[in-house]
Amino acid sequence: MTTVIREFQDGDVDAVVALWLAAGVSRPWNDPARDIAFARRDPHSTILVIEREAAIVATVMVGEDGHRGWVYYVAVDPQLRDLGLGRAIMEAAERWLSARGVWKVQLLVREENGATRHFYEHLGYRDTRTICLQKVIGEATG
Ligand SMILES: CC(C)(COP(=O)(O)OP(=O)(O)OC[C@H]1O[C@@H](n2cnc3c(N)ncnc32)[C@H](O)[C@@H]1OP(=O)(O)O)[C@@H](O)C(=O)NCCC(=O)NCCS
Known part of the structure; x- marks a missing residue:
């Protein structure tokens, strides 16, 4: 079985969105x-994927903000x-961040997602x- 960890490529959009929906990490208010x-x-920032037998089976969005590393969209195929x-x-x-000199990484977990917190x-x-405070300061673009 061939398993590859690689950066997201242009043709991955549909497969990654499908995985995020199946894994429940995409929120209705986020496109x-x-x-x-x-x-x-x-x-x-970037998105890393694990590809197994030509299928995308896991993802992480990773980036650094000039101070800390952050991860989002951690998702594994529910069947795997x-x-x-x-x-x-x-x-x-973590390797992606370490290669850029980042020494601390953090993430957000919803309070109701206890199993993932334990992971x-x-x-x-x-x-x-700490608590996370958020304010919308503009229209979503991109
Ligand atoms: C959370 C999630 C990414 C874990 O992926 P996974 O492939 O099942 O996890 P792994 O098999 O790699 O587990 C890694 C280790 O964590 C442990 N682990 C996994 N789930 C755990 C849990 N709920 N509680 C405690 N330990 C856990 C495993 O036993 C394993 O331990 P080991 O490596 O020492 O043997 C996956 O369940 C998922 O996609 N969940 C839905 C999406 C989600 O909630 N994402 C996070 C949003 S913040």
Whole structure:
């Protein structure tokens, strides 16, 4: 079985959006195609995928903001959970950040997503005891 970790390519949009919908990581108020284009617009962020037998089976959106690394859209094909793909894509994101000199990575988990929180804690992520405040400051573009 051929498994490759690689950067997102132009032809991946439909497969990645389908995976995000199946995995439940795409929120109704976010346009996934726009989010993909926005993450790929400059070298500070990208999307990494795991491709297995010509199918995209895991993703992570990863980037740095000049201070910290961030990951979003961590998703594994629901048919292929508990096989190490989640760990593999997170480690790929950490390597991507380390290669750019970033030494801390953080992420957001919805309070109701307890299982995923435990997955991240198992990988070494710790609660920073902070809250996330957000404000919409413009129209979504991209
Ligand atoms: C969370 C998710 C990415 C995990 O992917 P996965 O491929 O099933 O995870 P892995 O098989 O790579 O597990 C890696 C390790 O975490 C552990 N783990 C997995 N789920 C766990 C959980 N809910 N609680 C504790 N540990 C967990 C595994 O036992 C494994 O341990 P090991 O490597 O020491 O043997 C996957 O379930 C998913 O796509 N969930 C839906 C989308 C989602 O919620 N994304 C995150 C949005 S914030």
